[in-house]
Amino acid sequence: MNGVTRREQLRAATELDIRRHARELLVREGQEAVTLRAIARELGITAPALYRYYDSREDLLHRLSEDICDDLSAELSETMRGIEDDHLSKVFAVCRGFRSWALTHPREFGLVFATPGGNAGANAGVDAREPAPTATTVPATRSDELGSVFLGVVGPLMAEGANNSPPPRIPEELRAGLADSQRDLAAAFNTHGIEMPPEALSAEAVYMLLRWWARLYGQVALEVFEKFPFDVSHADRLFESMLEELGREAGLYR
Amino acid sequence: MNGVTRREQLRAATELDIRRHARELLVREGQEAVTLRAIARELGITAPALYRYYDSREDLLHRLSEDICDDLSAELSETMRGIEDDHLSKVFAVCRGFRSWALTHPREFGLVFATPGGNAGANAGVDAREPAPTATTVPATRSDELGSVFLGVVGPLMAEGANNSPPPRIPEELRAGLADSQRDLAAAFNTHGIEMPPEALSAEAVYMLLRWWARLYGQVALEVFEKFPFDVSHADRLFESMLEELGREAGLYR
DNA sequence: TTCCCGAGTTAACGGCGTTTACTTCGCACC
DNA sequence: GGTGCGAAGTAAACGCCGTTAACTCGGGAA
Structure with missing residues (x-):
């Protein structure tokens, strides 16, 4: 009848259960408490059984x-569903959503956004690394929902602002490098099925995008890791003012 | 003759040796390879002996x-020794130094600047946390060389720019919070023995300082953790352009 | 000279990731 | 309906790990 056997159903269910308990441990007790034995214990099975589902602890953490x-991504999408204003408002909403998610999920943030290298979690879109696996393999890594959300909200803004944003004075040495990024970004928009007029992908727009991400990430990471030089009780207002500033610089305000 | 006994000398020497080997392990194989047993092995000693020097592995990592x-701090000071230009150039030099240190010491950067909470490593200056230890204990935590370096280079710039920087339009809701930070910052300058005219510690200046740190930290962390949305081969030029931009915004350029 | 105390050792505990060899049992096939 | 294969799970073991407790031993103060 159905193309999925009972065995596969069960397998998928426990696979999900494993990660559910793993996540609970991560949230409750931190990354190093996410232990194969602890997960197995909570599931009522033995640790080696987990190797039927994951190659190693590292693999599990990656998944x-x-x-x-x-x-x-889902949370950000949901947040954005309520926003029907202009594109800039949506971008703001995503930024605020990202911040409040990070602050309420510090352990998850640490795992995804502050683990060096291969993790591949947060390269929202392209990921042109890896030496190309003999071609013919299209889906490669994964859905990359997060990239879609970010690009989906930034895209329209870029398209709209294509010819009304003031040129932000890009240093000449940067233009060559930005051209590469332009190609990468165009490919990403394409991959995620977002149509984007080529003239909207100006070097200025790419530069703007990079600055948005750098500042958003920086401010949020500083808050999550509590690495501000002194206690900033007004971090939320600081964040708002950063957004306002970014909006102003993008020449898209009001 | 000397106020320090032979015993104390030896103790200090091995204490240093322990951290030397610990650091080597951190650099070569990452944080989770910094193991009491591994350190002891390299020292030709057994693991429990390390408890004569540190309360726990966590304590050792903290030290x-x-x-x-x-x-x-030492490296930044050294870098700055060669700079005899204006104050802004020195700030630039420190920022560049911080970036290149982070890129050449990613594991150390991760430990100090991306470990959440108590680590206390990177709160460059004040650290008004902790419930005040009954007073009378002045030195409290530690030398905090790093705070001195940063403040020592930012201070003169703030003093100089006291009345020639354009007001960066601070949102009204921010001013109250910034006032707290002003006090904290003033205390920090005082602690580090840097004299600072009170009028130089305007809300604008504090705001500027926070933005510098947030952007510097953000860009550097993005590079170290490779979390840029796509491969930016031109990250160095991006960094330079960020510095230029910050300088321009501070109204202190040229 | 005596004796203390601190650096270091040995042995042990429980927990960890991972491998190997094994049981068990659902389910596809004849 | 029986047969057998392969996947899910187990038990035991290996070598790590942090940490504790009980000890040795020797340098230096009394």
């Missing part, structure tokens, strides 16, 4: 971090 | 991160 990305 | 801060 977990992908789950987290997907959940973040 | 190690303080060491790292001190080394970073």
